[in-house]
Amino acid sequence: MTAAYVRLCRSGLVQERIAAARQLLSPCRLCPRQCGVDRLAGERGFCGGGVLAEVASCGPHYGEEDVLVGASGSGTIFFCGCNLRCDFCQNFSLSRCRDDDCQEVSGEQLAAAMLSLQEMGCANINLVTPSHVMPQILAALPVAVAAGLSLPLVYNCGGYESVEALRLLDGIVDVYLPDAKFLRRESAIAHAGAADYPEVLVRALKEMQHQVGDLSIDADGVARRGLLVRHLLMPGAEEEAEEIFALLAREVSSGCYVNIMDQFRPCGEWSGADDAAIDSATHRRALQAAFKAGLRRLARRDSAALLRRLFGA
């Protein structure tokens, strides 16, 4: 199956999207923060993003959901900066652009990174924290497609997306992989300073579902197209998690593929908070709550399969 963006690039229609996306950078209204800075003139807003995208690392990743990893890993490109900058972020130095590995990349370099992941046999191109550099990613695509890129594109984002920006990705993104972090305003303010996160999230999820539908998985167990939602369980937020599951089943789709993650660990501004962890009983209760809410497609980790992939065991 040819990835949708390949057809758009070959037809040339992607150029209109690239131009429209670039316009969103000046003044910057690319995401719901609406900072209004002139990114094209080198100004930086809340996310820290500038004219060029910054990348910290690029390579096959085996820690993603089984349906994204395939036989040879998900081809991750980790972008620096973030439009959410949660206080518990596991990639704190990247989201703050403070990591020594953060390097500005041109469109050609970004395209070369995508192609190198394809050459390594990765299952997809997994764009990690892409929202604030969406125009730069878009601009790299025709270069990559002209050189043979054809892997599915995974948009691995925080869920704080403007519908205007998402519409420019219709027919470009194959798999949307948003977080559904909070549904309570007080949580969104406390952790990300984004009071409107709940309503922004709902609109974004509906748009993503409208574009790509429920997740479709091929005969090899690899995701080809659709929506995969992540929810990271937070200490003391079991009820909010249940509200999120109910929302997904009711407002998005009962066929929504959901990964309920238990790997919260104290990072960022939470570093040193010893009691901040999710135990197995909490995770089990969350899975039951999601099932009760009507969700039937819950991601499970096949550890044995992961070991076989990593070590041929």
Ligand code: SF4
């Ligand atoms: S992408 Fe960055 S600069 Fe633009 S509105 Fe969002 S946070 Fe502000």
